[in-house]
Amino acid sequence: MIKKTLSLAIGLISAQLTMAQGFYVDEQSALRLGDAFSGAAAQADDASTAFYNPAGLTRLKQKQLTFNLSAISVTSEFNGSSTTLASTTVTGKDVSAEAFDILPSIYFSAPMSEGLVFGAYLNAPYATGTDFGDNSIGRYFSTESSITGIDFGTAFGFKVSDNLSFGFSMVMQYLSATVAQAVNTSAACKGAELQGDLSPFTCPGLGIADSGLGTSTYDGQFEMQGDDLNIGFTAGMLYEFSPESRLGMHYRNRISHDLQGNATLEVPTAAETFGNLAGLVDTKAKGTATLETPSQANLSFYQGLGKFSLQADVQWTQWSSFDTLSVKSDNDVIKGVAGPQTYNWVDSYRYAIGGSYKMTPALTLRTGLALDNTPIKDKQTKIDFAFDDYKAISFGLTYDLNKELAFDFGIQKTLKQKRAIAQGDITDPSQNLSKLKGDVSTDVLSLAAGINMKF
Known part of the structure; x- marks a missing residue:
């Protein structure tokens, strides 16, 4: 039966833009990108503080409207090999993906009374995607995947004393995801033989030779799409030691999503006979998967020094909540194909330091460095x-055209990453009858432009 012969490791959030911080995307502000997000919870210079720390809204004395457009380019390449049953090499193209995503964001703030400021924002802190193609040697693990996470938040910041402010926001989060991968139907037939579910002469009698187990001729295709809407909150504190020195803290709670949608398995006509023997038939059914966006906490410091400023930030992310991912369905075929996948990530820390220099009354230059520990063991x-x-x-830089209008620009280069992988187990029927071994190299470049209006 299919549950004994084939269980595909479905990674519902297979994100190429996620870098070391799991599937969270930092690039939500052009101003903040320019200093590596080193003082986001403390600086509070524009309306994006509604997202980074709503307590900072109390520093904004005028209405502000901030637009940002971020572009993230990611190139990933896999160097290695893939094998399936009978130690047969999986044939196909090299595994590589080039992703270019545009992420817009908008922030608004408005003083309501002395010491009370309202804020709102719309951004996409979880927005990624990749396409490895249907004929790569890694197709039995992933062919295409995408995630879109959109946050709409309303926030308030309020002063409790001249030095201390608190803030909070309610967040409505929409999350959608798509995953697709190939199904090795010929290997499923061979696997059924090895486990005694079929006669050892069945697959050869249908024209399936060991040498052809790694070709794409008989590949099926599995795809699942799902989405969900849920609510969360954030809370923050800002303490101002002086007008030029302050400490900010911000907490973002995790939001749990039950992604609901359709799961589809398509088996090619040429594979229908032995596909049926292995329990693989054309199927479309409802499915669900539970996924949480993790809790985060930031501690930031900002210090103005005349024309210069220095800032630093430490961010904790509770990636340990991302342990397993399972697709649930009332359909037996989908349950067998979409087996559980284990992640067992660990909590991670991100460290950043940055500074700025006001070169002229209109021009401010920025720079920053960041280190983010991977949560992936x-x-x-x-x-x-x-x-x-x-x-x-x-x-980065900010150019103040006048007192009411400013332009922000930022660029961030992530040093090239290289990570060894050994995925899959062809001796374990709970795996997807393929093994991938090699190294993945990743290059990331981020650009952003923004406009800030005061009125």
Whole structure:
């Protein structure tokens, strides 16, 4: 039966833009990108503080509207090999993916009374995608995947004293995901033979030779799509030692999603006979998967020094909540194909330091450095999650056209990452009858532009 012969490791969030911080995307502000997000919870210079720390809204004395457009380019390449049953080499193209995503964001703030400021934002902190193609040697693990996570938040910041402010926001989060991968139907038939479910002469009698187990001729295709809407919150604190020195803290709670949608398995006509023997038939059914966006906490410091400023940030992310991912369905075929996948990630820390220099009354230059520890343990690396610790350098600037209008620009280069993977187990029927072994190299470049209006 299919549950004994084939269980595909479905990674519902297979994100190439995620880098070391799991599937969270930092690039939500052009101003913040320029200093490597080194003082986001403390600086509070524009309306994006509604997202980074709503307590900072109390520093904004005018209405502000901030637009940002971020572009993230990611190139990933796999160097290695893939094998299936009978030690047969999986044939196909090299595994590589080039992703270019545009992420817009908008932030608004408005003072309501003395010491009370309202804020709102719309951004996409979980927005990624990749396409490895249907004929790569890694197709039995992933062919295409995408995730879109959109946050709409309303926030309030309020002063409790001249030095201390608190803030909170309610977040409505929409999350959708798509995953697709090939199904090795000929290997499923061979696997059924090896487990005694079929006669050892069945598959050869149908024209399936060991030498052809790794070709794409008889590949089926599995795809699942799902989405969900749920609510969360954030809370923050800002303490101002002086007008030029402050400390900010911010907490973002995890949001659990029950992604609901359709799962589809398509088996080619040429594979219908032995596909049926292995329990693989054309199927479309409802399915669900539970996924959480993790809790986060930031501690930031900002210090103004005349024309210069220095800032630093430490971010904790509770990636340990991402342990397993299972697709649930009332359909036996889908339950067998979409087996559980183990991640067992660990909590991670991100460290950043940055500074700025006001070159002229209108022009401010920025730079920053960041280090983010990967939450992915060596034994849990996968073709779509093979990111190592990332080290990044950022540069940026702000040009004040006048007192009401400013333009922000930022660029961040992440140093090239390389991570070894050994995914799959052809001796274990709970795996997907293929094994992938090699190294994944990843290059990331981020650009952003923004406009900030005061009125």
